[in-house]
Amino acid sequence: MLWCTKIRPWITQNSPSEITNLSAAAHSVAHYIRAGTIPQMKSSDPADIPSALKNSIHKRLAPWFQRCKRPMPWRNTSDPYAIWLSEVMLQQTQVATVEPYYQRFLQHFPDIDSLAAAPLEEVLKLWAGLGYYRRARSLHRAAQFIASTYHSVFPCTYDQILQLPGIGPYTAGAIASIAFREAVPVLDGNVMRVLTRLLLIQHDIARPQTRKLLWKIAGSLVPNKNPGDFNQAMMELGATVCTPTRPRCESCPLATLCAARREHLQHRFPVRQSKSATPRISVAAVIIRSPQGRLMARRKPGGLWEHLWEFPAFELVRPTAAGVSKHFFALTGLRIKLKRHPATLAHQLTHRRMEYTLFTGRSLSAAKVELDAKIASPYDAVRWITDMTSVPKSRLTEKISALAG
DNA sequence: AATCCGGGGCT
DNA sequence: AGCCCAGGATT
Structure with missing residues (x-):
């Protein structure tokens, strides 16, 4: 057969x-x-x-x-x-x-x-x-x-x-x-x-x-x-x-x-997993400006970057403005028009390679924002932040901040 | 499934 | 000088 x-x-x-x-x-x-x-x-x-x-x-x-x-x-x-x-x-x-x-x-x-x-x-x-x-x-x-x-x-x-x-x-x-x-x-x-x-x-x-x-x-x-x-x-x-x-x-x-x-x-031959073949993960980071600063979220304890603040990010197969906007709305309740930033950013961890795409948007008023507890996310808090130096954050977040302006 | 063990071979 | 290799045990 x-x-x-x-x-x-x-x-x-x-x-x-x-x-x-x-x-x-x-x-x-x-x-x-x-x-x-x-x-x-x-x-x-x-x-x-x-x-x-x-x-x-x-x-x-x-x-x-x-x-x-x-x-x-x-x-x-x-x-x-x-x-x-x-x-x-x-x-x-x-x-x-x-x-x-x-x-x-x-x-x-x-x-x-x-x-x-x-x-x-x-x-x-x-x-x-x-x-x-x-x-x-x-x-x-x-x-x-x-x-x-x-x-x-x-x-x-x-x-x-x-x-x-x-x-x-x-x-x-x-x-x-x-x-x-x-x-x-x-x-x-x-x-x-x-x-x-x-x-x-x-x-x-x-x-x-x-x-x-x-x-x-x-x-x-x-x-x-x-x-x-x-x-x-x-x-x-x-x-x-x-x-x-x-x-x-x-x-x-x-x-x-x-x-x-x-x-x-x-x-x-034989074919073996090469180190460079670590899985690539596509991540969309969302930077929203408002009169009260930029929206940031705090990582939950127990995982990657625990307790650090970052721009809300989503792991997606294909990062499109529409898809990211939908996820962002589900998590925060904010409906905001997103624009894809031209720059992308690669970040290598030991076990995976993350490709960041940046999306930016504006909120005219500093809307009250809360995490939807029903949505699974790596975050336990979210808030508008004017002074970036006031919260702990990873080098990656600083890079993103510098890129997105 | 991931990590350690330890030397030698290969780049 | 540093990376890669790969049987068995352990966690």
């Missing part, structure tokens, strides 16, 4: 047209994921990724990994304890940094019992310089937990492993798949990069929804045979080929399938 492209059955030797079809399959996944909101994929539905595309990924990735994988000390062991140690050390830490620490740690604590019996002080000494020292404390606690609860035998299922301190979804998946051949996925920064490029996933990877989608896709790709090799291959590809900057597409086993590459957009 989702896939526009008809996929031919897999044939060992790919003809050019098949490659085109597979790439188009990746592309149609991309198109589907890109359109509108993030789909709620059913993890039970393996058809989410066309099986021909899945097969092709496995067929290309496995031999590449066997040929190109970097030798690492923890790749020569089947000891779950050693694999666990390596995965915890590899959290947020690069392979080259981890290697010497890993060797040294294993020499001091060759098994769970020796680690569980050691004083925390000794463990931390061996961790010194690696960073994230909570990992060492969690590792130590987990060793004691395994010693007491599992008779020093490392738990062998994803769910049990996930319960250990210092182990989250990534680490549990890595240990379960590598040490126990359980077909569970991993999702780290490398895998996110590979998947978002391969399938041209344009959603912000910082969003929890996007993470969920990526976990599901990773889960639907993990093979039952050698899931650990597949997971390691994806991470290795991200670390050595599908790199954040200048990806080496010419050496990538998945290049012909890659939807981002097909669009020449691989360097733009």
Whole structure:
């Protein structure tokens, strides 16, 4: 239903047209994921990724990994304890940094019992310089937990492993798949990069929804045979080929399938929320002059600029004189013809960017003015003010005052 | 959902 | 020199 492209059955030797079809399959996944909101994929539905595309990924990735994988000390062991140690050390830490620490740690604590019996002080000494020292404390606690609860035998299922301190979804998946051949996925920064490029996933990877989608896709790709090799291959590809900057597409086993590459957009992925993309909010400030000065309102306690006086302002999608006038009337009961001031003013807060548009008007008499309690507003008082220096106000209000004259 | 942890890589 | 990165825990 989702896939526009008809996929031919897999044939060992790919003809050019098949490659085109597979790439188009990746592309149609991309198109589907890109359109509108993030789909709620059913993890039970393996058809989410066309099986021909899945097969092709496995067929290309496995031999590449066997040929190109970097030798690492923890790749020569089947000891779950050693694999666990390596995965915890590899959290947020690069392979080259981890290697010497890993060797040294294993020499001091060759098994769970020796680690569980050691004083925390000794463990931390061996961790010194690696960073994230909570990992060492969690590792130590987990060793004691395994010693007491599992008779020093490392738990062998994803769910049990996930319960250990210092182990989250990534680490549990890595240990379960590598040490126990359980077909569970991993999702780290490398895998996110590979998947978002391969399938041209344009959603912000910082969003929890996007993470969920990526976990599901990773889960639907993990093979039952050698899931650990597949997971390691994806991470290795991200670390050595599908790199954040200048990806080496010419050496990538998945290049012909890659939807981002097909669009020449691989360097733009993954998409993440940039700091400059903080939401922009349009605010209309209203400056009314009367014989008794200008109308100002006091901000309620508990919010932004609490207790400070400012010109009444409204958050609006589109600040038009008519719309602002309506809001202003609802809040204050004053019906005044507003004129848009030519100047606009930007104000950057940590969490949002506010664009101020100024509206000016005149009231011939200093009408009695009260806030309508039924109208939600950030203000708790309003009054005509002749001497601006007599009330506390923010720099922004002073800027507005200077601009509007 | 937001913040912290801490080192290394990149600009 | 300063910004960015991203697994897990905590609040």
